[in-house]
Every structure is written in structure tokens, then in C-alpha cells.
Amino acid sequence: MKRIFILTALTVSSLPFMLSAQHLKVLTYNIHHAENMNGETDLQSIANVILATNPDLVALQEVDSVTGRTNGVDQLKELASLTGMYTYFAKAMDYDGGGYGTGILSRLPITARERIALPGTEGREPRVAGVATIKLPGDSLVQFVSTHLDAGKDPADRVSQANALVKYFSNAKTPVILAGDLNAPPAAKEIGILKELFADATQGTGPTCPSDTPAVKLDYIMLHPKQYWDVVEPRVIEETVASDHRPVVCELRIKQDKE
Numbered sequence: 001m002k003r004i005f006i007l008t009a010l011t012v013s014s015l016p017f018m019l020s021a022q023h024l025k026v027l028t029y030n031i032h033h034a035e036n037m038n039g040e041t042d043l044q045s046i047a048n049v050i051l052a053t054n055p056d057l058v059a060l061q062e063v064d065s066v067t068g069r070t071n072g073v074d075q076l077k078e079l080a081s082l083t084g085m086y087t088y089f090a091k092a093m094d095y096d097g098g099g100y101g102t103g104i105l106s107r108l109p110i111t112a113r114e115r116i117a118l119p120g121t122e123g124r125e126p127r128v129a130g131v132a133t134i135k136l137p138g139d140s141l142v143q144f145v146s147t148h149l150d151a152g153k154d155p156a157d158r159v160s161q162a163n164a165l166v167k168y169f170s171n172a173k174t175p176v177i178l179a180g181d182l183n184a185p186p187a188a189k190e191i192g193i194l195k196e197l198f199a200d201a202t203q204g205t206g207p208t209c210p211s212d213t214p215a216v217k218l219d220y221i222m223l224h225p226k227q228y229w230d231v232v233e234p235r236v237i238e239e240t241v242a243s244d245h246r247p248v249v250c251e252l253r254i255k256q257d258k259e
Contacts, residue, residue, distance in 0.1 A: 022136045022254040026201075026221055027055035028179035030148070030209075030245035033064040033100070034075060037212055037241050041070055045242040047082035050105070053237065053249050057134065058085070058105035059146035059179035059221075065089055066098035076103040090115040090130025090146070102130045102146040102180065109135045116168060118161040120150060127161055133174070142254070143172060147180040149190065158184055162193040169224055170197055175254055176224040181245060185216050198222035201231045201250050208236055208246045219248045228255055 027050065034043040050058055060079075064070040080087045085105040092101035104110075112133035120127055129147035136142060147165070150157035162182075169176050178198060184190050186200075201221040207214035214236070223229045234250035 022138070022140065022142075024057060024136075024142075024177075024252045024254070025053070025055045025249065026057045026059070026144075026177060026179060026252060027053050027247055027249045028059040028061075028146070028181075028219055028221055029247040030061040030181040030219060030243060031075075032062050032243040032245065033067075033070055034243075037210075037244060042242065043073065043075060043078055044082070047079055049237065049239055049242055049247055050079070050083050053247070055249060056107045057144050057177065057179075059144070060103040060105065061146065061148040061181045062100070063089065063103040064095070064098065064100055065091065067096040067100065068098070069096045072098070076105070079103075079105060086110045088113045088130055088132045090128050092128045092148070093126045101128055102148055104130055104132045104144060104146050106132060106134055106144065108137075111135050111141070116164075118147070118149075118164055120157045120161065124150060124152065124157060127157075129165060129168075129178075129180075136254075140254075141174045143169075143174050143176045145169075145176060145178040145180070147178065147182075149180070149182045149184065151183045155184065155188060155190055158182070158188075158190040159193065162190040166193060166197045172224060175228055177252070178222045178224070179220065181219050183218055185218070191220075194222060198224045199226035199229065199231075201229070201252065202234045202248055205234050205236050205248060208248060210244050211242075211246045212240045214246055219245055221248060221250055223252070229253065230255060
């Protein structure tokens with residue numbers, strides 16, 4: 001298979017961290033609480049996508065935790081059991097006897113966890129970003145973020161949420177990978193705000209939603225600082241049944257700072 005390299009031309013010498021080259025495969029997937037396109041709950045199919053892709057880091061959105069809707073299953077814990085990965089669940093809200101939010105799976109150790117509540121209009125579904133600090137081989141660190149922005153037709157909340165994420169991570173002391181369902185197409189204002197700080201590793205990939213007949217790109221993997229990364233083969237996985245979104249994957253290399 002031909003490899004496509006997206007390389008940045010800039011180098012910097014003043015950023016506060018130095019890293020040796022690290023290779024990571026990242027997957028982002030809105031799993032729709034494991035309800036497939038046939039209306040059936042099928043968490044094993046989500047696990048199968050993850051196992052077949054063999055990622056190092058997975059950002060999940062629309063994850064149920066012991067809700068009545070999904071028969072009291074702790075979905076992230078079950079996926080961890082099926083895939084052998086570390087986990088972090090960031091609850092966005094209470095729902096049906098349990099919780100609902102974003103999740104992270106990691107093959108690498110998680111050294112810290114943080115939940116960021118994002119701004120939004122009162123009465124709308126609450127939105128969060130789950131942040132896991134990942135320990136890479138060689139003891140360097142990366143922050144991995146799973147988020148899910150507002151789904152309303154009015155972009156005002158998404159714009160506020162994008163601004164909040166940029167403000168939060170603008171002074172990050174480690175590299176950041178932000179992944180998730182941003183509920184906005186590439187030309188949207190809120191995506192432009194995020195791209196002021198982050199590089200879009202999935203630039204050029206196709207639509208992700210709905211999974212059976214995808215018409216719009218809503219799912220992204222973004223990187224900060226822009227000039228610290230090489231991106232290899234970003235692609236949308238042609239999975240049409242397991243969820244209402246298609247998963248997105250790419251391989252990354254964190255570059256060492258060079259003068």
C-alpha cells in the first residue's frame with residue numbers, strides 16, 4: 001500500500017519539551033452506545049473494529065456506563081476486557097441509572113486523568129473532554145483527549161467549546177492529541193478555531209457520518225504543536241454497521257525538536 005506523508009515545514013527551538021521519535025496509531029470512534037445500524041446493542045462489534053485496527057490510543061464518544069439502556073453494562077470496562085487496554089471514562093452526564101460520556105483506551109500506561117467540563121447553553125446536553133496523560137516508551141509523555149462537541153444546528157455552543165479547548169491546551173507542556181466527534185464539517189468556524197492551535201491529522205479524509213451512506217466529515221484527530229508531528233496514512237475505516245459513525249485512524253510520529 002502506498003504511504004502518504006503529511007509533513008510540516010516549520011521547526012522550533014523554544015518549546016518547553018524535547019522528545020525522541022515515537023510512533024503511535026490513533027483511532028477515534030463515536031460508538032453510539034454500541035447500538036448498531038440495525039438497532040441492536042452489539043459491543044463485540046465495536047471491540048472487533050478496535051482489535052482489527054490495533055491502535056495504541058482510542059478516543060470513544062457516546063459511551064454508556066451501567067445505564068438501563070444498555071443493560072447495566074460498563075461499556076468501557078468491557079471493551080478494556082476485550083482489548084486488553086487501559087481505560088479512562090469521562091462522564092458528561094447522569095443517564096438512565098448510570099453515566100454517559102467519552103472514553104479512552106490505551107495500550108500504554110495512563111499516568112494522570114482529567115475531566116474538562118466544556119461551556120454550553122443551559123438545558124443542552126452537557127459536553128466534556130476526557131484527558132489522559134500517556135507514558136510513552138522512553139518516559140516521555142503525551143496528553144490524549146477524547147471529546148464530543150455540541151450537536152445543535154446553532155454553532156454557538158461548539159464555537160464556545162472550541163475556544164475553551166484552544167485556551168486550555170495553548171500552554172500545554174507536553175504534546176497533545178485531540179480526537180473525537182466535533183459535529184462540524186471542515187469549513188465550519190469552530191474547526192477553524194481549533195486549527196489555530198492544532199493541525200488536522202485527518203485533513204483530506206472523507207465523510208464519516210452516517211456510516212452506511214456517509215455524507216459529512218464530523219470525526220477528527222488533531223495535533224499540537226503542529227510542527228512536532230508526521231502523519232502517515234490517515235483514513236476512514238469502511239465499517240457500515242457497528243455504529244452510526246465510521247471510525248477514523250492514523251499513524252503518528254512525534255519528532256524530536258531540531259534547531
